[in-house]
Every structure is written in structure tokens, then in C-alpha cells.
Amino acid sequence: MMHIGVDTGGTFTDFVYCQDGCWQVYKVLSTPDNPSRAVLEGITHIAGMTDVQVVHGSTVATNAILEHKGATIALVTNEGFEDVLAIGRQNRTELYQLDYQRAIPLVPSERRFGIAGRISSEGKEIEPLDLTQLSKLQHQIKSSGAQAVAVCLLFSYLNPDHEDRVRELLQNLDIPICLSHEILAEFREFERTSTTVINAYVLPKMKDYIHHIAERVHTERLSIMQSNGGSISAQTAMEQSVRTILSGPAGGSVGAYAVGSAAGYSRLVTFDMGGTSTDVCLMDGNLPMTMESAIADFPVKVPMIDIHTVGAGGGSIAQLDQGGALQVGPESAGAAPGPICYGTGTNITVTDANLYLGRLVPEYFLDGGMSLHPERLHLHFDQLANKAGISPTELAKGIITIANANMERAVRVISVERGYNPAEFTLLCFGGAGGLHAASLAKSLGMPQVLVPRNPGILSALGMLMSDVVKDYSLTVMYQQERLDSCELKEHFEAMEQQARCELMEEGIKEHQVYMERSLDMRYCGQSFELMVNWCEDMIEAFHTEHHRCYGYRNETASIEVVNVRLRARGIPEKPPLETLDRGGGELPIQAVVGKANVVWEERELTPVIQRDALLAGNTFQGPAIVVEYTSTIAVPPYARCQVDNWGNLIIDGW
Structure with a gap:
């Protein structure tokens, strides 16, 4: 059986496939107008009419929110709470922006409906639903043209009866109905409402997208990547x-963790530079998770890998601002029209600057499978350089410097600002453009080395094939610390585990492949936010320790509160093993050096071009060098050296 991992990016759609232990890769240009077209083109090219198993990371949900092109939806909530989405938390994401504009709610006021009926904070019914009002509601929603409905009633996570009843009475509408207790069984009605609304907003589009692919591909199993680093069935994703929402970047983090762990690196900062953006993630022995995320200023309270994104990619556009200063990004040329050197673009991008400086070698770009047009660059660089009052070469170097500075700030956000020293971590770079910037980025951050995996341009797709099937469950309980050993807590976990086993079996996971991970959200009484603590024998001490790690103090006289019970159920299927590389000596094989390139570093310098596929484990060489391969190009500056490890990773250091 052939296994295929598919990652849809802003510029390229990447494929990794494995059959009989043999790994192969493939890339096609993304088709933003219809993302499924590139996916189907790649799968058809790879497998034809053969049955395959596919794990896919999709940008459909993300783009629907960012571009405000999701479904027309209605919100049903308690009477008097129709404006929860508009009121929010009254926090400004840009504190010093004088003309700050809040995000417009995804559901306008005319499609937010309040109904009589109330569940108490103890989960008891204190006011029954008004069935007459519900009958009218069905007609109102139908008349509104809603394509999906989000239902979020107070305290439904304790007693879902009212939400279930609303769904029963609206079932005849024949549109998706999303209940908040099924999406997020936790307190804080604003975040729960926002998350449920987002689910309803993207669901119809995601459903159509998955159906479109499933109908045209011979798949034994189609799985979709989640933001938490695990995969789920297409049915669950619908x-x-x-x-x-963030399935693509999550796949990259999983792939980086797998490659780094295999090579013996546990402390990593991952650096994924693609065509439109750069994603960074700090891993201190495990994949970092967050429960507090937002997309386009809308809270999304589901477990996600903690990834920080900036608008600096290979397609980021360089231009002069109103004051005449050079800026790079966040606007991107994307796949269409793309950089100037792709043949149709008209705006200078980071990719164009790298080509202008000689750091991209046209005949080896995608192994010669895609033509670059360096001759198109000169006019555009001359024009912008004249406006800036500098030479075209200085302009290109300035573009790279600014792009690197943007990415350096992103790494500092997840490291220095959280109490981590970058000098204690290895920079693991991937994405099509990452290898061109990694060495200079690591040097400026004081990081000791860079790890560049094999086929770095498709590591996100590899991560999807390496992912587990993961189900996350949670429930708000609000227990005092005295109830940590109570039967109720044990019963909550057991109920979740029973549900998890059933759902994982439906996903094709066998009993012996199931692993359960318990955790609690805890806080000192009186605090407003919680810390997630993994289950252990002494939860009180574990919480004090985690609180001290995060905030620098512990209060052993304060009472502790258990806010949420969490369970992560992990199904670990058999996965194809990563390949090692044949061993060679310290010197490069003769066939590895395939030419010379005229490259601008500090000065222009004739630089060896090295074919990565010809390298062997143990090979070592001194910069400068340009390493070319199918999915990426890696720049080894004059001050750096590079060696190849047993897994085929390039280890760049020496500064």
C-alpha cells in the first residue's frame, strides 16, 4: 500500500510518498483559486488509479477565515447573550494603534438569535426551553439564508440537554448544526461561542473540499491533519x-520533531520558511501545545501546537514605504503571480533577491523542473534601487537583511521572551526557502548550529505521514484540591477514555496501539488563567513546580483549583521508517561538486555548487557553498562549515 502525505502551501503543494520502504517526493505549484486541483494533480501523477492512503494538511479552513469567505451562518444562544461575539473580552490586540478596528464578528446581529431557557452553573435546568419560540426560530433561520448553525447555550458543557433539543428541532433545515458542548466542553462562553462559530463558518467549505477530493482519488483511507499534530478521519474533519485550521504548520512541527529526535536533538527551534510566511516553534524535549490561540483576531480554544507565524517568506514583497524606507512583507506574491523570476510576477520578492545575489542556481531549481528567469530581474531591481538611492546589489542584500531581521524577531518571541536562551538550542530549518537564510539567522541569534533535514522543502508533508491519530477531550469541573483523589475525577477520565477507545477503533486503530495521556488545568484560587499539568502521583507539587517555572514563584499556602480535566488519546499506527544514508569519508565525492556560481556574500565570490543527492554520511566541507536539491537550496556562507550525519541531515556550524 502506498502512503502519501500532502501539504498545501501558499506557493507550492508538496507530496511525500512511501511504498515498500522507499521514500519519494514531488512538488507542484499551488492553485489558490481551487486548492484541490493541485492536490488531485499530484496524487494522480504519483499513484494514478492505485489505491492509496492519504494524510492531507489543508489550508481551506484557514483561508476561509482570513479571507472572510466562509459559510453564511446563524448563531443560536441564550436570550440576552446575542451580542457575546461583538462584546468579547474588550481586549485590544494592538494597544497603541490609534485607529484600531476590532474584527467584525463572523455572524452579523440579524443572524444572532436568542432563545428563552436556562441551565444553571451546577448543570440543573432552571428555565425550560420555549418550544413555541423554537418553532419560529426554524423559519427565521431558513429565511436568513444560513448554510450552517452554531448553537452555544450557557453551561451546556455540564448539561447538554437544551443544545441537543435545539438540534432536534432544527434538524429539518438540512444544514450542519454545530453544538458547543461537542466542540468545546469548557467554560468561558465567549471563547466557546467563538470556537463553535468558527467551526460552523468553515465546515460547509471543508466538507465540499473533502468530498471533492475523496470522489476523485482511489483512497483506502483519507485522513486530515489537525492543528494539534495528530490526524483524524475525513469524516471527523467534516x-x-x-x-x-493550522494543520500545515502542525505537520511541519511533527516532521521536525521526528527528524530531530532520530538524529539525537531534543532542544530545537524549528524554522519553516515557505513562500508566504515563516513559522517558528520551540521544542524543549516535546511538542509544545497551547489552548489559547486566535486567527484573524477570533479566539480558537482547541489544542494546537504552539507556533508563531510572521509574514516573511520567499514570496514576501519588497517595496519602499511612504518615508522611502525599504520594507519586506507581510504582503506576498504567492503562487500567482509569484516572484518576478517565475515569469509572471511584477513585484520584487525575497526569492528574487536571492536569485539576484546568485544564491539560487536556475538550472537546479526543482532539479530543473521549473524555469527561473533571472533576466527579468534587472529592470525591476534597477528601478527600485534608483528610487531608494542605492545600487541594485545593495538593494538585494538589504531585502535579505530585513527578511532575516523579521524572522529573528519571531524566534526571539518564542525563546528569549519566554525565558529560553537560543544559544542552548539547535535551529532546525525547513520549507523551500529556509535553507537560504538559516545559517545567518542562527549566527545572529548565537545558536550553535543548524540542522537541515533531507528534502526540507517537503518536511511538512513528511510530518503528516509521521503523525499519530489523536483525539483531544476536555471538561470543565471546577474542583478544589481536596477532590483530586475523588471518585468523580476518576469517573470523568474513565468516561473520556471509553469514548476515546471507541472513536479510535472507528479510525482503524487497534487496541494495543492506543495510549492515553491525562492532564489537568490548574490554578491558585483567585487566579484567572490556568496551567496545564500532566497527570502524575503528586499533582499539587507538579503544579507548584510548573507555576514556578512559568512565573518565578510558588505559593504553597494558597488553595489550588482544578479547572478542566483533559485527555489526549493517541493511536500510534505503524509508520514507514526514516532512511539512513550510506557512509563515506570526510572528503566530498567527486560527483558532488557540479559547478560554480558567482555569489554575493559580503563580496562577490566564486562559490562551489554541491549536489546534495551525491553526499554521503561523514562528508565535511567548508563554506562558501550552495547546496542544491529538488525541494530546496541551502546556503553555506564563507564563515560556516557543513557536515553530513547518518540520517542525511546537514549540520552547519563554525561561527
Whole structure:
């Protein structure tokens, strides 16, 4: 059986496939107008009519929110709470922006409906639903043209009866109905409402997208990557689409963790530079998770890998601002029209600057499978350089410097600002453009080395094939610390585990492949936010320790509160093993050096071009060098050296 991982990016759609232990890769240009077209083109090219198993990271849900092109939806909530989405938390994401504009709610006021009926904070019914009002509601929603409905009633996570009843009475509308207790069984009605609304907003589009692919591909199994680093069945993704919002970057983190762990590196900063953006993630022995995320200023309270994104990619556009200063990004040329050197673009990008400086070698770009047009650059660089009052070469170097500075700030956000020293971590770079910037970025951050995996341009797709099937469950309980050993807590976990086993079996996971990970959200009484603590024998001490790690103090006299019970159920299927590389000596094989390039570093310098596929484990060489391969190009500056490890990773250091 052939296994295929597919990652849809802003510029390229990447494929990794494995059959009989043999790994292969493939790339096609993305088709932003219809993302499924590139996916189907690649799968058809790879497998033809053969049955395959596919794990896919999709940007459909993400783009629907960012571009405000999701479904027309209605919100049903308690009477008097119709404006929860508009009121929010009253926090400004840009504190010093004088003309700050809040994000417009995804559901306008005319499609937000309040109904009589109330569940108490103890989960008891204190006011029954008004069935007459519900009958009218069905007609109102139908007349509004809603394509999906989000239902979020107070305290439904304790007693879902009212939400279930609303769904029963609206079932005849024949449109998706999303209940908040099924999406997020936790307190804080604003975040729960926002998450449920986002699920309803992206669900119809995601459903159509998955159906379109499933109908045209011979798949034994189609799985969709989640933001938490695990995969789920296509059916589950069509019901809980909110869990797929950051699936592409999550796949990259999983792939980086797998490659780094195999090579013996546990402390990593991952650096994924693609065509439109750069994603960074700090891993201190495990994949970092967050429960507090937002997309386009809308809270999304589902588990996600903690990734920080900036608008600096290979397609980031360089231009002069109103004051005449050079700026790079966040606007991107994307796949269409793309950089100037792709043949149709008209705006200078980071990719164009790298080509202008000689750091991209046209005949080896995608192994010669895609033509670059360096001759198109001169006019555009001359024009912008004249406006800036500098030479075209200085302009190109300035573009790279600014792009690197943007990415350096992103790494500092996840490291220095959180109490981590970058000098204690290895920079693991991937993405099509990452290898061109990694060495200079690591040097400026004081990081000791860079690890560049094999086929770095498709590591996100590899991560999807390396992912587990993961199900996350949570429930707000609000227990005092005295109830940590109570039967109720044990019963909550057991109920979740029973549900998890059933759902994982439906996903094709066998009993012996199932692993459960318990955790609690805890806080000192009186605090407003919680810390997630993994289950252990002494939860009180574990919480004090985690609180001290995060905030620098512990209060052993304060009472502790258990806010949420969490369970992560992990199904670990058999996965194809990563390949090692044949061993060679310290010197490069003769066939590895395939030419010379005229490259601008500090000065222009004739630089060896090295074919990565010809390298062997143990090979070592001194910069400068340009390493070319199918999915990426890696720049080894004059001050750096490079060696190849047993897994085929390039280890760049020496500064």
C-alpha cells in the first residue's frame, strides 16, 4: 500500500510518498483559486488509479477565515447573550494603534438569535426551553439564508440537554448544526461561542473540499491533519473542521520533531520558511501545545501546537514605504503571480533577491523542473534601487537583511521572551526557502548550529505521514484540591477514555496501539488563567513546580483549583521508517561538486555548487557553498562549515 502525505502551501503543494520502504517526493505549484486541483494533480501523477492512503494538511479552513469567505451562518444562544461575539473580552490586540478596528464578528446581529431557557452553573435546568419560540426560530433561520448553525447555550458543557433539543428541532433545515458542548466542553462562553462559530463558518467549505477530493482519488483511507499534530478521519474533519485550521504548520512541527529526535536533538527551534510566511516553534524535549490561540483576531480554544507565524517568506514583497524606507512583507506574491523570476510576477520578492545575489542556481531549481528567469530581474531591481538611492546589489542584500531581521524577531518571541536562551538550542530549518537564510539567522541569534533535514522543502508533508491519530477531550469541573483523589475525577477520565477507545477503533486503530495521556488545568484560587499539568502521583507539587517555572514563584499556602480535566488519546499506527544514508569519508565525492556560481556574500565570490543527492554520511566541507536539491537550496556562507550525519541531515556550524 502506498502512503502519501500532502501539504498545501501558499506557493507550492508538496507530496511525500512511501511504498515498500522507499521514500519519494514531488512538488507542484499551488492553485489558490481551487486548492484541490493541485492536490488531485499530484496524487494522480504519483499513484494514478492505485489505491492509496492519504494524510492531507489543508489550508481551506484557514483561508476561509482570513479571507472572510466562509459559510453564511446563524448563531443560536441564550436570550440576552446575542451580542457575546461583538462584546468579547474588550481586549485590544494592538494597544497603541490609534485607529484600531476590532474584527467584525463572523455572524452579523440579524443572524444572532436568542432563545428563552436556562441551565444553571451546577448543570440543573432552571428555565425550560420555549418550544413555541423554537418553532419560529426554524423559519427565521431558513429565511436568513444560513448554510450552517452554531448553537452555544450557557453551561451546556455540564448539561447538554437544551443544545441537543435545539438540534432536534432544527434538524429539518438540512444544514450542519454545530453544538458547543461537542466542540468545546469548557467554560468561558465567549471563547466557546467563538470556537463553535468558527467551526460552523468553515465546515460547509471543508466538507465540499473533502468530498471533492475523496470522489476523485482511489483512497483506502483519507485522513486530515489537525492543528494539534495528530490526524483524524475525513469524516471527523467534516464535523469538527475548526481542529484543522493550522494543520500545515502542525505537520511541519511533527516532521521536525521526528527528524530531530532520530538524529539525537531534543532542544530545537524549528524554522519553516515557505513562500508566504515563516513559522517558528520551540521544542524543549516535546511538542509544545497551547489552548489559547486566535486567527484573524477570533479566539480558537482547541489544542494546537504552539507556533508563531510572521509574514516573511520567499514570496514576501519588497517595496519602499511612504518615508522611502525599504520594507519586506507581510504582503506576498504567492503562487500567482509569484516572484518576478517565475515569469509572471511584477513585484520584487525575497526569492528574487536571492536569485539576484546568485544564491539560487536556475538550472537546479526543482532539479530543473521549473524555469527561473533571472533576466527579468534587472529592470525591476534597477528601478527600485534608483528610487531608494542605492545600487541594485545593495538593494538585494538589504531585502535579505530585513527578511532575516523579521524572522529573528519571531524566534526571539518564542525563546528569549519566554525565558529560553537560543544559544542552548539547535535551529532546525525547513520549507523551500529556509535553507537560504538559516545559517545567518542562527549566527545572529548565537545558536550553535543548524540542522537541515533531507528534502526540507517537503518536511511538512513528511510530518503528516509521521503523525499519530489523536483525539483531544476536555471538561470543565471546577474542583478544589481536596477532590483530586475523588471518585468523580476518576469517573470523568474513565468516561473520556471509553469514548476515546471507541472513536479510535472507528479510525482503524487497534487496541494495543492506543495510549492515553491525562492532564489537568490548574490554578491558585483567585487566579484567572490556568496551567496545564500532566497527570502524575503528586499533582499539587507538579503544579507548584510548573507555576514556578512559568512565573518565578510558588505559593504553597494558597488553595489550588482544578479547572478542566483533559485527555489526549493517541493511536500510534505503524509508520514507514526514516532512511539512513550510506557512509563515506570526510572528503566530498567527486560527483558532488557540479559547478560554480558567482555569489554575493559580503563580496562577490566564486562559490562551489554541491549536489546534495551525491553526499554521503561523514562528508565535511567548508563554506562558501550552495547546496542544491529538488525541494530546496541551502546556503553555506564563507564563515560556516557543513557536515553530513547518518540520517542525511546537514549540520552547519563554525561561527
